[in-house]
Amino acid sequence: MTNKMCEMFGIELPIFAFSHCRDVVVEVSKAGGMGVLGMARMSPERVEEELKWIDAHIDGKPYGIDVLMPTTFVDNSDRKYDPEHLLPQTQVDFVRKMLADAGVPELPKSEADEIKREIVKGINFTPAESLQMIETALKHPIKLIVSGLGTPPVELIDRAHARGIKVAALAGKAKHALKHKQAGCDFVVAVGSEAGGHTGDITSMVLWPTIVDAVAPMPVLGAGGVGNGRQLAAALVLGCEGVWTGSLWLKTAQSEVMPEIKQKMFEAEAGDAILTKSVTGKPCRTLRNKFSEAWELPGAPPTLPAPTQNYLWWQEGRTRVERAKAKDFLTYPVGQIVGEMKEEISVKETVYQLLNDMLEARERFDNIL
Numbered sequence: 001m002t003n004k005m006c007e008m009f010g011i012e013l014p015i016f017a018f019s020h021c022r023d024v025v026v027e028v029s030k031a032g033g034m035g036v037l038g039m040a041r042m043s044p045e046r047v048e049e050e051l052k053w054i055d056a057h058i059d060g061k062p063y064g065i066d067v068l069m070p071t072t073f074v075d076n077s078d079r080k081y082d083p084e085h086l087l088p089q090t091q092v093d094f095v096r097k098m099l100a101d102a103g104v105p106e107l108p109k110s111e112a113d114e115i116k117r118e119i120v121k122g123i124n125f126t127p128a129e130s131l132q133m134i135e136t137a138l139k140h141p142i143k144l145i146v147s148g149l150g151t152p153p154v155e156l157i158d159r160a161h162a163r164g165i166k167v168a169a170l171a172g173k174a175k176h177a178l179k180h181k182q183a184g185c186d187f188v189v190a191v192g193s194e195a196g197g198h199t200g201d202i203t204s205m206v207l208w209p210t211i212v213d214a215v216a217p218m219p220v221l222g223a224g225g226v227g228n229g230r231q232l233a234a235a236l237v238l239g240c241e242g243v244w245t246g247s248l249w250l251k252t253a254q255s256e257v258m259p260e261i262k263q264k265m266f267e268a269e270a271g272d273a274i275l276t277k278s279v280t281g282k283p284c285r286t287l288r289n290k291f292s293e294a295w296e297l298p299g300a301p302p303t304l305p306a307p308t309q310n311y312l313w314w315q316e317g318r319t320r321v322e323r324a325k326a327k328d329f330l331t332y333p334v335g336q337i338v339g340e341m342k343e344e345i346s347v348k349e350t351v352y353q354l355l356n357d358m359l360e361a362r363e364r365f366d367n368i369l
């Protein structure tokens with residue numbers, strides 16, 4: 001394939017794969033697309049480790065990084081190692097009671113503090129924390145920096161451009177896409193509501209062409225709901241220069257998802273990818289689970305702002321439920337394509353399936369015309 005995005009990065013396929021897993025990043029780039037490593041759950045030391053590994057395995061193919069730079073957030077990063085003062089007692093008690101009632105064991109007392117310390121080290125949600133990780137990443141041959149939440153600062157864009165690195169940002173509304181364009185981004189990712197992770201409320205079918213028109217001639221990647229080649233073809237037909245995908249890679253043999261959660265995904269329907277603030281404090285599409293549902297029940301306290309709710313989920317909830325493999329509570333960000341994710345296959349096979357499917361869609365379209 002060849003278009004603006006292929007030319008921008010010297011890639012064969014305008015298929016961008018967001019993943020927190022370095023193996024997926026490497027495999028997608030090697031298959032001709034572009035792997036982008038999500039660093040939101042990493043400390044700067046871990047970023048160094050992961051990028052070193054990628055550099056050693058990616059055969060010189062291009063790859064990128066993704067960070068979170070939200071415009072609205074509570075900056076309590078200086079208190080993140082002090083859970084007693086960071087997390088309000090009402091919400092902590094609510095979660096502890098919920099898990100105790102469900103029989104989910106507490107973390108072993110001797111390890112709890114250390115586990116919680118390690119967890120918060122990897123939760124980097126503020127622009128300042130993201131900039132620290134970017135400093136580390138700039139020592140590696142990255143070709144792309146993407147901001148997952150919010151317009152990247154102009155100074156960062158200028159610095160990246162001076163090194164030949166492209167910059168992009170995600171947008172769920174045309175006005176956000178225009179802000180990214182004005183700041184100097186090279187392209188935008190239009191994220192429809194069906195996407196896994198943080199997402200807005202406008203669906204891809206409506207959002208993609210709106211953003212394509214709003215920022216033209218700047219290229220746009222269509223994201224949210226791309227799980228097969230028909231959806232890839234639709235994105236191209238709607239004017240996108242390629243796709244940005246996340247959920248699709250969670251089912252692969254290389255993904256970071258624990259087997260019990262993968263199984264839960266294979267059993268899920270599209271409607272089980274629910275939008276909830278219970279995981280991060282911002283609307284995030286994630287696999288249906290009892291933790292998220294509990295916050296919707298009468299008498300539940302309000303969720304906390306981002307990223308405090310994220311600390312709460314990881315420190316008091318996620319680690320406990322994953323250790324206990326408590327199925328009802330297990331969750332992971334995933335989009336509505338989860339309903340089509342039925343079996344584990346490799347990253348390479350996933351790429352081939354996307355292409356074969358896309359060609360079939362083209363044939364169907366050609367026949368109609």
Ligand SMILES: Cc1cc2nc3c(=O)[nH]c(=O)nc-3n(C[C@H](O)[C@H](O)[C@H](O)COP(=O)(O)O)c2cc1C
Nearest residue numbers: 018038040148195196197224225245246247333335
């Ligand atoms: C497990 C998971 C984690 C995500 N974490 C981030 C993140 O840290 N930063 C970000 O920009 N987007 C994140 N996203 C959203 C993706 O970048 C992308 O917008 C989304 O996956 C596209 O829709 P799809 O899931 O239907 O493919 C995440 C998505 C998933 C599935």
